[in-house]
Amino acid sequence: MTELAARLRTGYGAGPRHLIVVTAAIVLAGWVALRLAGEATAGRMLLWFLGAVIAHDLVLFPVYATADRMLRAVVRPGTDRRVALLNHVRVPVLASALLFLVFAPGILRLGESTHLAATGQDQRPYLARWLLLSAALFLLSALTYAIRALAGRRQVSPKRSERA
Known part of the structure; x- marks a missing residue:
């Protein structure tokens, strides 16, 4: 079991408890979002959420990470x-x-x-x-x-x- 935990820590970057807590938080946030959005707008809200994730992770994060590296160099x-x-x-x-x-x-x-x-x-x-x-x-x-x-x-x- 410790070898599996060590491999998880190497690949994931944190221990199994962290993975469980993060997964539970995401599931809870999704459940709350579905309850608040109602059935009619859940698809549209999910589309906006995925768009925001893609816009942040693929566009904004590389931009501000590069800007921060340049700032550190200066x-x-x-x-x-x-x-x-x-x-x-x-x-x-x-x-x-x-x-x-x-x-x-x-x-x-x-x-x-x-x-x-x-x-x-x-x-x-x-x-x-x-x-x-x-x-x-x-x-x-x-x-x-x-x-x-x-x-x-x-x-x-x-x-x-x-x-x-």
């Missing part, structure tokens, strides 16, 4: 650095990208007439607001990084003066 942490710059770049990029995905029709002005008829408002401000919000996210992250780096330097400098 932002190489120094050996002396106490505060990692990488995550202070990743967080606003992720937030900005998610906001773009959610508000893409408004930002790209898709369905302008439908939006105007439904809300009585124009889609022009979406792009400017998204850009301003993205800039604010990057500014907030930069300020957080600067404060953390400054606090890290202050903690390091008394130790160096004690050694001298």
Whole structure:
């Protein structure tokens, strides 16, 4: 039995309990989705789910994995650095990208007439607001990084003066 578990861990990447829990969670989520969707729309919902999985796994994941590798190559942490710059770049990029995905029709002005008829408002401000919000996210992250780096330097400098 341990040889089978070792082969599973090598091939799957985790133990058998993990596989059982993940499978049970997927089955439970599918059951809940079918209960919530009802019989009439279950097929359409499954089609959207499969489309989202394919779009993410085959398109979006390779794109943002490649972008993250390029970011890692550009932002190489120094050996002396106490505060990692990488995550202070990743967080606003992720937030900005998610906001773009959610508000893409408004930002790209898709369905302008439908939006105007439904809300009585124009889609022009979406792009400017998204850009301003993205800039604010990057500014907030930069300020957080600067404060953390400054606090890290202050903690390091008394130790160096004690050694001298």
